Amino acid sequence: MSNSPLTPGIVPGRLQAEAYARNFADHEPPLDRHEARVAADRCYFCHDAPCIAACPTSIDIPLFIRQIATGTPEAAATTIWSQNILGGICARVCPTETLCEEACVREAAEGKPVEIGRLQRYATDVAMARGLHPFTRGAPTGKRVAVVGAGPAGLACAHRLAMHGHDVVVFERRPKAGGLNEYGIASYKATGGFAQKEVDWLLSIGGIELRCGVELGRDVTLSQLEAEYDAVFLGIGLAGVNALRAPGEDKAGVRDAVDFIAELRQTADLATLPIGRDVVVIGGGMTAVDAAVQSKLLGAENVTIVYRRGQEKMSASAYEQDHATSVGVRIICNAMPVAIHGNGAVREVELAYTVETPEGLKPTGETFRLKADQVFKAIGQTLAGAPEGLAVAGGKFAGPAGRVWVGGDCAAGGEDLTVTAVAEGRDAAEAIHQRLTGA
Amino acid sequence: MANLSSDFIGIKSPNPFWLASAPPTDKQYNVERAFEAGWGGVVWKTLGAEGPPVVNVNGPRYGAVWGADRRLLGLNNIELITDRPLEVNLREIKAVKRKWRDRALVISLMVPCDEDSWKDILHRIEDTEADGVELNFGCPHGMAERGMGSAVGQVPEYIEMVTRWVKQHSRMPCIVKLTPNITDIRKPAEAARRGGADAVSLINTINSITSVNLDDFSPEPMIDGKGTHGGYCGPAVKPIALNMVAEIARSPETRGLPISGIGGVTTWRDAAEFLALGAGNVQVCTAAMTYGFKIVQEMISGLSQYLDDKQIGLSDLVGRAVPNVTDWQYLNLNYVTKARIDQDACIKCGRCYAACEDTSHQAIAMSADRTFTVKDEECVACNLCVNVCPVENCITMVPLPKGAVDPRTGRKVGDYANWTTHPNNPSAQAAE
Numbered sequence: 001m002s003n004s005p006l007t008p009g010i011v012p013g014r015l016q017a018e019a020y021a022r023n024f025a026d027h028e029p030p031l032d033r034h035e036a037r038v039a040a041d042r043c044y045f046c047h048d049a050p051c052i053a054a055c056p057t058s059i060d061i062p063l064f065i066r067q068i069a070t071g072t073p074e075a076a077a078t079t080i081w082s083q084n085i086l087g088g089i090c091a092r093v094c095p096t097e098t099l100c101e102e103a104c105v106r107e108a109a110e111g112k113p114v115e116i117g118r119l120q121r122y123a124t125d126v127a128m129a130r131g132l133h134p135f136t137r138g139a140p141t142g143k144r145v146a147v148v149g150a151g152p153a154g155l156a157c158a159h160r161l162a163m164h165g166h167d168v169v170v171f172e173r174r175p176k177a178g179g180l181n182e183y184g185i186a187s188y189k190a191t192g193g194f195a196q197k198e199v200d201w202l203l204s205i206g207g208i209e210l211r212c213g214v215e216l217g218r219d220v221t222l223s224q225l226e227a228e229y230d231a232v233f234l235g236i237g238l239a240g241v242n243a244l245r246a247p248g249e250d251k252a253g254v255r256d257a258v259d260f261i262a263e264l265r266q267t268a269d270l271a272t273l274p275i276g277r278d279v280v281v282i283g284g285g286m287t288a289v290d291a292a293v294q295s296k297l298l299g300a301e302n303v304t305i306v307y308r309r310g311q312e313k314m315s316a317s318a319y320e321q322d323h324a325t326s327v328g329v330r331i332i333c334n335a336m337p338v339a340i341h342g343n344g345a346v347r348e349v350e351l352a353y354t355v356e357t358p359e360g361l362k363p364t365g366e367t368f369r370l371k372a373d374q375v376f377k378a379i380g381q382t383l384a385g386a387p388e389g390l391a392v393a394g395g396k397f398a399g400p401a402g403r404v405w406v407g408g409d410c411a412a413g414g415e416d417l418t419v420t421a422v423a424e425g426r427d428a429a430e431a432i433h434q435r436l437t438g439a
Numbered sequence: 440m441a442n443l444s445s446d447f448i449g450i451k452s453p454n455p456f457w458l459a460s461a462p463p464t465d466k467q468y469n470v471e472r473a474f475e476a477g478w479g480g481v482v483w484k485t486l487g488a489e490g491p492p493v494v495n496v497n498g499p500r501y502g503a504v505w506g507a508d509r510r511l512l513g514l515n516n517i518e519l520i521t522d523r524p525l526e527v528n529l530r531e532i533k534a535v536k537r538k539w540r541d542r543a544l545v546i547s548l549m550v551p552c553d554e555d556s557w558k559d560i561l562h563r564i565e566d567t568e569a570d571g572v573e574l575n576f577g578c579p580h581g582m583a584e585r586g587m588g589s590a591v592g593q594v595p596e597y598i599e600m601v602t603r604w605v606k607q608h609s610r611m612p613c614i615v616k617l618t619p620n621i622t623d624i625r626k627p628a629e630a631a632r633r634g635g636a637d638a639v640s641l642i643n644t645i646n647s648i649t650s651v652n653l654d655d656f657s658p659e660p661m662i663d664g665k666g667t668h669g670g671y672c673g674p675a676v677k678p679i680a681l682n683m684v685a686e687i688a689r690s691p692e693t694r695g696l697p698i699s700g701i702g703g704v705t706t707w708r709d710a711a712e713f714l715a716l717g718a719g720n721v722q723v724c725t726a727a728m729t730y731g732f733k734i735v736q737e738m739i740s741g742l743s744q745y746l747d748d749k750q751i752g753l754s755d756l757v758g759r760a761v762p763n764v765t766d767w768q769y770l771n772l773n774y775v776t777k778a779r780i781d782q783d784a785c786i787k788c789g790r791c792y793a794a795c796e797d798t799s800h801q802a803i804a805m806s807a808d809r810t811f812t813v814k815d816e817e818c819v820a821c822n823l824c825v826n827v828c829p830v831e832n833c834i835t836m837v838p839l840p841k842g843a844v845d846p847r848t849g850r851k852v853g854d855y856a857n858w859t860t861h862p863n864n865p866s867a868q869a870a871e
Contacts, residue, residue: 034509038507038508041507041508042507044788044790044829045790046787046788046789046790047788047789047790047792047793047805048789048805048809049789050787050809105786105787105788105829106786108786108787109786109829109830
């Protein structure tokens with residue numbers, strides 16, 4: 001193809017083939033055995049370690065790191081998986097800089113935390129490569145549980161239920177399991193089809209039936225599931241997307257960032273994926289950063305993130321922001337879109353500078369325009385397709401009701417993170433188990 | 440820059456850093472490289488009697504203990520004395536000494552335990568113009584099985600006898616190298632002095648198995664599925680060596696006997712510690728084998744800077760800490776300290792808490808927000824918290840002033856008093 005980063009419009013093949021391979025290679029290469037030993041040796045084995053408290057799944061981090069340091073990464077992986085069955089993907093996508101590594105005492109001491117995320121990846125990679133799955137299905141209880149949504153919450157819930165001997169059926173509306181691990185996160189964070197490998201590995205415990213292409217509300221209803229199963233777990237995520245509420249939002253070239261990322265993740269040859277020359281991403285979270293960075297890596301000439309508040313309020317971590325700017329993404333803060341201009345397709349985004357006031361965010365009155373042939377909206381997701389009869393508070397399921405449990409992004413409480421979803425799925429499974437067996 | 444010139448039992452060298460008798464000093468090529476790097480002297484690798492040289496194993500001869508990042512903490516070896524022909528060594532020694540007049544060159548010797556053997560080897564080395572001899576009574580592996588090395592060093596009577604032969608048949612200064620593989624290091628040192636030794640050097644290596652191969656179930660280093668004990672050296676042995684040097688330096692029977700300090704000297708600071716405990720110079724091996732000869736340049740600059748900072752000369756440092764090495768019974772039982780945690784320096788790892796709570800005196804409190812504080816009424820000042828704290832000077836031991844009440848005992852801090860007069864001591868003598 002003869003396209004380049006300078007080709008106008010939304011076109012594929014802006015880069016040479018090898019550039020795609022390079023750009024979408026493993027974002028943070030795995031530690032080798034020696035690197036892992038050295039990194040592990042930095043752990044102080046703290047008493048009642050702050051990193052454990054900072055981990056939503058409460059992984060015994062000092063213990064697993066000590067197990068790595070003493071040459072038993074398989075034992076380390078077992079420690080990790082005992083708390084977080086998706087420890088492999090979490091090692092890759094967790095914002096460790098705001099979780100365990102932020103809490104690490106060596107962050108306080110030297111500004112250089114123990115590389116907990118990379119060590120977790122080392123242990124789980126080694127153990128998975130050896131085909132280790134250290135859990136077995138419990139003795140059958142005869143109880144059946146429906147799990148809706150094969151994302152991190154649903155998978156964690158299903159695995160823990162299987163460990164307790166319950167029969168689990170997982171319903172997933174998309175063609176593949178994995179949820180955001182498969183469709184949501186940036187490609188370079190989970191290379192080599194890791195999300196699917198991890199799902200296969202997780203299901204190898206047995207006792208979990210996966211039914212893809214089944215959507216709650218369309219193909220099956222909650223009341224049907226409640227009638228047919230002893231318990232139901234909903235981990236349906238946030239399938240809705242917030243609108244910009246700016247005129248021109250419907251013009252060609254304006255798209256939800258989550259759809260773009262999902263398409264990218266499912267595209268085998270990234271050279272075939274079209275991308276704009278001038279891309280504007282609206283939003284300040286991880287989705288905005290993932291969309292912006294990957295736009296740049298696909299060969300867009302200019303990529304700009306526009307966030308309506310100050311940089312310190314961006315929910316993407318400083319580490320993620322630095323990553324974006326390091327690949328050439330520009331971040332404009334304190335600006336909000338007021339109109340999308342263009343004749344049929346987007347040509348420019350008109351933005352207004354904003355200021356924080358006691359009454360809230362207000363435009364200053366000064367506006368400016370950014371050239372754009374593609375606009376990605378990344379201003380948050382919402383609960384969609386929620387069944388009747390479940391209490392919703394603040395846009396999320398408030399909590400369990402009757403024989404229905406909830407967890408993950410669709411449920412109230414905790415941040416919208418993979419690791420939080422895993423914790424909630426796991427804990428819901430324990431609660432279900434307790435209810436079903438009285439244990 | 441402080442003058443580091445050293446005069447050890449009349450042997451002069453531009454600095455007190457010598458290479459110990461070991462692989463680095465086995466031949467002219469190595470020794471010249473050492474002198475070019477700046478080493479003050481060498482003890483040439485041990486020569487044996489005339490005749491077919493010893494042979495070494497042809498598999499691994501070193502085993503190791505590593506710390507973080509594979510930092511070499513301890514090394515052991517099963518190498519024997521020089522396996523090169525005697526005349527080659529003698530020729531090279533002579534050539535080196537002629538070329539490097541200002542450097543110390545001492546020859547290490549180990550021959551069978553009879554007078555004629557010693558007389559013969561002393562006669563053969565006379566022509567080399569070497570500055571002295573060191574008697575290898577320390578090597579704990581291989582040669583000991585043949586009645587040499589530590590087999591001699593473990594019997595004070597043999598030490599005295601051989602030393603006397605050497606002094607009788609040679610005018611060279613004589614250093615007796617001691618093995619630590621004994622129960623009381625003072626006994627062989629006393630024997631060496633009785634035999635007329637000009638100095639002792641210590642420690643030689645410590646009998647050891649560095650590790651066991653858990654797949655082949657053999658000690659390391661493994662030779663065809665088997666292993667044997669080897670001599671342990673390197674940073675790990677320094678504390679043992681320091682104590683043995685100090686014991687000789689302060690013992691009435693051996694006080695004043697010059698000591699060449701050996702055992703884990705890796706930096707100028709290690710060397711300064713040996714000197715302060717009474718060593719007149721130091722010998723180094725493992726550090727050079729780990730990092731190469733260049734390390735001596737750090738030792739020279741570091742010791743110079745230290746002496747300049749203290750405004751003392753090298754000879755002022757030697758033995759300076761010896762008067763402060765005492766017996767337990769003379770330690771002041773009225774010296775009361777309490778741990779203090781610097782909350783600004785604390786990184787809240789909780790290691791002090793775990794150590795104290797699990798294994799000591801439950802003297803550290805931990806709050807919900809991970810603030811760690813010392814309970815003076817429980818603290819016995821054991822120092823464990825200081826030792827396990829990863830932050831230097833975060834936890835310190837603060838002495839209670841005289842007259843203050845120790846909250847743990849309820850007693851006032853009094854004047855110096857030790858065990859010899861303590862009421863709990865059955866053999867206490869009333870203070871005069």
